Amino acid sequence: SKDDTKMSREIPDYVDGHNLLAAKAVLITAAAGAGIGFSAAKRAVEEGARAVVISDVHEGRLSQAREALAGLSDACRVSAQLCDVTDETQVQALVDFAEVETGGVDILINNAGLGGSCRLTDMTDEAWSRVLDITLTGTMRMSRAMLRYMEPRGRGIIVNNASVLGWRAQEEQCHYAAAKAGVMALTRCSAMEAAEFGIRINAVSPSIAMHEFLRKTSSPELLEKLTSHEAFGRAAEVWEVANVMMFLASDYSSYMTGAVVSVSSQHA
Numbered sequence: 001s002k003d004d005t006k007m008s009r010e011i012p013d014y015v016d017g018h019n020l021l022a023a024k025a026v027l028i029t030a031a032a033g034a035g036i037g038f039s040a041a042k043r044a045v046e047e048g049a050r051a052v053v054i055s056d057v058h059e060g061r062l063s064q065a066r067e068a069l070a071g072l073s074d075a076c077r078v079s080a081q082l083c084d085v086t087d088e089t090q091v092q093a094l095v096d097f098a099e100v101e102t103g104g105v106d107i108l109i110n111n112a113g114l115g116g117s118c119r120l121t122d123m124t125d126e127a128w129s130r131v132l133d134i135t136l137t138g139t140m141r142m143s144r145a146m147l148r149y150m151e152p153r154g155r156g157i158i159v160n161n162a163s164v165l166g167w168r169a170q171e172e173q174c175h176y177a178a179a180k181a182g183v184m185a186l187t188r189c190s191a192m193e194a195a196e197f198g199i200r201i202n203a204v205s206p207s208i209a210m211h212e213f214l215r216k217t218s219s220p221e222l223l224e225k226l227t228s229h230e231a232f233g234r235a236a237e238v239w240e241v242a243n244v245m246m247f248l249a250s251d252y253s254s255y256m257t258g259a260v261v262s263v264s265s266q267h268a
Helices: 002-009 036-046 059-070 088-102 125-153 174-197 212-217 220-228 238-249
Strands: 025-028 051-056 077-082 107-110 156-161 199-206 260-263
Touching: 025 036, 025 088, 036 051, 036 059, 036 107, 036 238, 051 059, 051 088, 059 077, 077 088, 088 125, 107 125, 107 238, 125 156, 125 174, 125 199, 156 174, 156 238, 174 199, 174 260, 199 238, 238 260
Parallel strands: 025 051, 025 107, 051 077, 107 156, 156 199, 199 260
Antiparallel strands: none
């Protein structure tokens, strides 16, 4: 009925923190601005993390994000460092910085990614490579650097951000979908290697999560089309995706590794 449709479009109430990450230190990439990364950082603070380190390529936005997060809790140490995940030197510097700042990172959330729309016949090698380099290889670089610290400790959790496009076909998304399918495969294979060290690696796979940057970079027609496919009749809120990241980063998911969890109301 029409009433049911209206109800499904309503955004649920924000969920209070439950100390899921009590005494944990968290490192998050691409966490400035209004997207999933910042929301994950905010949720980590609200879930009782003792330290949160955020990174991004945008200096101004990163500074604003750090101040906003620091204002949420006196109990959580919030730090920030610039990092371009396509640069191995910067990746290593970020992980080294986070280790010193926190005394040991417990949780890495790989959120950096780059999208865009382009038909394959119009796509340049440069455009293809840039999306793959940030979205897939960047996730690999961060995971590789972090695992070298986590493995000797015999503990740690990595949460990657994939996409339903890693499963689902959509025109003009060859580069992004290939990159996200790669993130899924990387998640599964790296999880098998890390398991012997007591480390878990999982991924979330969102469909569409609405935030200001997406509104600026996508046409209203495209956003309406994507939203129309969702059973709830709306896009996810970024914090709804971040909530599932918090579950995967917490002890509640202790027997999950190599999993890719759909955060979507339209399953692949």
